[in-house]
Amino acid sequence: MSLNNVYNLYRTMEEENVILSFKGILTSELLTSVLHIMEARMDSLHETSRTRKKVFNVLVECLQNLYHHVDESPLPISKEILERNSALVLIVKENDHFVVRTGNYINKDKAFDLQAKLKIINSMDKQELREYYQLSLNNSMVSKKGTAGLGLIDIARKSGNKLDFEFLKINEETSFFCLNVKID
């Protein structure tokens, strides 16, 4: 990257009101650090306890989704293998609300199921989401990884907004999944 591009990247992030960003492999330690930084940030911004909690909760679920579910990049190997499982996280503060944006590679089959689930979630109102959560909570099994399939439902409930998402086709096998969660 030329020095000029570094500036352009900085300017873009500035214009997009990004207050915290990360691109790379999400490890457990890194999650702890990001959450810690974000809590300190919200303290210094004097956010209300309601906003702090909602943002924190949504961020925990988004980060842990990335921690558990990121697929490998299909692009030609030009870097260390470890770099292929990286994800992007941006936390944006716009006027009176926060947005958590994430981006990661996902296999076609998983993308198909995920898209179906997101559509179901977005078709529901507050009460329906609550019933769906209770039903899923009572009937789901926890996987060995510790996932319960409740993350996105919880994100939708806490955010109070429709989940904004897109799957960009990279090749026949892989897409790039973008998720935007707005928290009022």
Place this chain on the structure above:
Amino acid sequence: MENLHLVASAKTPEVLFDSETGVLLLKGRSIPENSIEFYKPLNDWIDLYASKPSTKTCIDMKLEYFNTSSSKCILDLFKKLERLDGTEVSVNWYFEEDDEDMEEAGEDYQAIINLPFQMIEVEEI
């Protein structure tokens, strides 16, 4: 039997299970990536406690945050308590003022679990 005491960490709550008083406390945040590992000793303790429980058992849930991985483990913990014989079991669900999400989370468990729930609003957990 021995009491169970775990010190809080950045992602796990303080745990204090007292077999004599029958007071079981979870306090703080429960947001580990994989909660099964963390909740296993809690479940094991309750299995042992089941053979000789106190006349009353009360679980104090004082959680500031919990993730969805923990939510399922918490449900399983409640289900274990639901099945205890020879003790009167109740749940105290604490939530901070204006924390509707935590209040709703308590109500969600209340809708699934057949135990008396006391919803307790506090200024700070």
